Amino acid sequence: MKYTYPFILFCVILLFACNSKKKPVAAGKPAATAQELPPELHTELYGNWVGDFVSITDGAPDYEDVARINIRLSRITAEGVEGRSVVKGNARPMKGTLALAGNTYSFVMDEPGSDRHDGRFEFSIVGDTLKGRWKAYKATAVTHPVKEFTLVKKPFLYSANLMLPEDWEYVDYENGRTQTELYTNEDGTVDTSINNVYRAASEEVYKLNGSANELTEKQLKNLKKLDLEIIRNTIFARHGYSFKSKGVRQFFDQVDWYVPVTNTIDGALTEVEQKNVTLLKRFEKYAQDNYDTFGR
Known part of the structure; x- marks a missing residue:
């Protein structure tokens, strides 16, 4: 094949231009690396620390106002600590x-x-116990x-088989x-007697499992x-949902397996659980309760 001189000259110029765009890499120069994070320390302290959150009134514990709290420690470095309260x-x-002094982490x-x-x-954490105090920034903005x-x-640990204790009074x-x-x-x-009366749950609350089994209308229609x-x-x-209502918390805060880890369960429920929640709410709308006297 015969090439003309202008064509050959054009190819030479094009080859030179392409080569000029390639920048040489200096020998021995390391590539850029991401900024290193500080090393994590005392990772054995990570996790959920759970127990009673007790109000202090006039310098003494007020056991009428108790809730289950979870203090979760998630990151500890020389620069600081990160965590979450639920x-x-x-x-x-x-x-x-x-601050670390001996075997005490403060x-x-x-x-x-x-x-x-x-x-x-x-x-402070000493051994397997975390103990301390919380103070509100705005003391007048909260009751305790x-x-x-x-x-x-x-x-x-989520498990569909977790159940409420059978020997409790609900x-x-x-x-x-x-x-x-x-x-x-x-x-x-004729005299007048004024009594406090309360509603009580039946034994079905620790027999029917709304997570492991799909509930039926027959099972629910006669429940309170x-x-x-x-x-x-x-x-x-x-699922570790943290309940805002004290009326709900009273049934779960002392249950051994219950660990509050979140204030939202969006997307967490299984298909069976979603169906059961919908069915239970429908029956709740029309169900009634009996009130009776019970000792505290």
Whole structure:
């Protein structure tokens, strides 16, 4: 094949231009690397520390106001500590510092401050116990601005087979009513008796499992409203949902397997659980409860 001189000249120029775009790499020059993160320390402390969050009134514990709290430690470096508090339906990030003296790990952790319930946690870990105090940033914004807690490490593990204890009394002491009764004395006089009455759940709350099995209308149609509420909320409790309502928390805060880890369960429920929640809510709408007297 015969090539013309202009064509050959064009090819030479094009080859030179392509080669000129290639930049030589200096010998021995290392490639750019990502900025290294500080090494993590004391990772054995990571995880959920769970127990009672007790209000302090006039310098003494007020056991009428107790909730289960989870202090989760997720990152510890020489630069600081990161974690999260989960209690009463609130899940708040927190950051702080760690000081080590002997076998005592002392933490000061601050929540963001953008919520009226935010405050500062000061606590120590010795062995397998975390103990400390929380103070609200705005003492006048909350009913109980000081809390104390003693926690132990507890892993969270979802299981569809977790059930409520069978030997417990499931009485709704948080939503009682007063009931007035008239009675006639032997002498014919009439007196008035005023009693506190409460609704109580049946044994079905620890027999029916809304996570492992698809419930039927036949199983639910004769249940009391409280039964239906507890069975539904047990589904949420298995996923570590932190309940805001004290009326719900009273049934779960002392359950050994219950670990509050989140204030949202969006996308967490299985298909069976979603169907059961829908069915339970439908029956709750029309169910009734009986009220009776119960000792506390």
